[in-house]
Amino acid sequence: MTIEEEADLLLVWLRRESNSDTQALVDAEPFWHPPGDSHLVTLIDYLRGMGMVHNTELCASGTSCSLTARGVAEAERLIADRDNPRIRLEHAINGLVAAAMENYPTARLELVDFLLSMRTAVLDETLEVAEVFRAVEYLEANGIVTVDSRSPQTVRAITLTALGIECGFKDPISVRNFLNDQRQPRIHNEWNITVNGGAPQMGQGNTQNNTFGYEPQQLTQFAREVLAAAHSADVPEEVRATVVADVEALQAELATAAPESGRVRQLAERVLQSARANLPALGWTGVAQLVSASLGTPLF
Numbered sequence: 001m002t003i004e005e006e007a008d009l010l011l012v013w014l015r016r017e018s019n020s021d022t023q024a025l026v027d028a029e030p031f032w033h034p035p036g037d038s039h040l041v042t043l044i045d046y047l048r049g050m051g052m053v054h055n056t057e058l059c060a061s062g063t064s065c066s067l068t069a070r071g072v073a074e075a076e077r078l079i080a081d082r083d084n085p086r087i088r089l090e091h092a093i094n095g096l097v098a099a100a101m102e103n104y105p106t107a108r109l110e111l112v113d114f115l116l117s118m119r120t121a122v123l124d125e126t127l128e129v130a131e132v133f134r135a136v137e138y139l140e141a142n143g144i145v146t147v148d149s150r151s152p153q154t155v156r157a158i159t160l161t162a163l164g165i166e167c168g169f170k171d172p173i174s175v176r177n178f179l180n181d182q183r184q185p186r187i188h189n190e191w192n193i194t195v196n197g198g199a200p201q202m203g204q205g206n207t208q209n210n211t212f213g214y215e216p217q218q219l220t221q222f223a224r225e226v227l228a229a230a231h232s233a234d235v236p237e238e239v240r241a242t243v244v245a246d247v248e249a250l251q252a253e254l255a256t257a258a259p260e261s262g263r264v265r266q267l268a269e270r271v272l273q274s275a276r277a278n279l280p281a282l283g284w285t286g287v288a289q290l291v292s293a294s295l296g297t298p299l300f
Contacts, residue, residue: 015075082123085237092135095119101168107160141249246274
């Protein structure tokens with residue numbers, strides 16, 4: 001654990017002990033083990049240097065301090081992030097990849113080992129098992145891992161794919177950033193389509209790809225609209241995180257060199273169902289009507 005992470009934990013602890021009262025003097029000695037360790041004074045000095053606490057010499061140990069207004073605000077920000085479902089999901093996603101990379105070159109990770117590790121720590125709490133399994137689903141849907149399971153309901157282990165290993169070599173590991181980079185437009189050197197009465201046309205300006213039966217640009221726009229609606233809608237954060245994960249899985253498949261027809265259809269239907277169940281209709285149903293028609297699935 002870095003000194004920054006330790007200081008964050010101390011800051012949140014001080015907020016709880018002081019009840020956010022900047023006038024309250026708190027002896028931080030109970031926070032640290034073993035008692036009397038000088039590292040606690042180092043952490044307090046670090047927070048004081050950041051303007052988060054006032055230190056006092058009333059205690060010979062130098063471990064008594066009070067929060068500043070800035071310290072209270074930072075502690076509340078840390079707690080808000082800790083409780084944010086999207087941030088917790090991202091923590092689980094990145095942690096799983098990092099843990100699997102520790103077993104490189106096999107890049108295989110037993111889920112029980114991860115659940116018992118410090119990688120599940122989110123500030124002063126730990127990830128729920130359901131959050132970890134949701135992260136596994138996201139990684140599998142985006143081609144980052146393959147799943148080893150005793151049954152469809154029980155995941156035993158994950159193994160990074162070649163794409164997942166490439167992601168794992170990034171420093172720092174950010175699966176979302178990596179996938180966003182993968183989705184950047186790529187130049188296709190040559191396409192051959194038929195337009196204007198059957199005359200073959202070649203070149204980038206005539207790019208089309210209908211290999212999976214429906215218009216990819218239409219699906220791309222659909223994904224963008226649902227993603228924007230998810231971010232702007234007044235819905236619980238866990239609902240928002242679910243919709244966003246579904247959309248990003250579709251975007252990832254569309255960004256591959258050769259999208260697999262059945263998988264695109266499956267992911268598009270999942271996004272449609274997720275949006276229909278969780279989002280207000282206004283803001284995402286424009287292109288969705290065309291997509292639902294191409295899928296043969298009713299919009300509502």
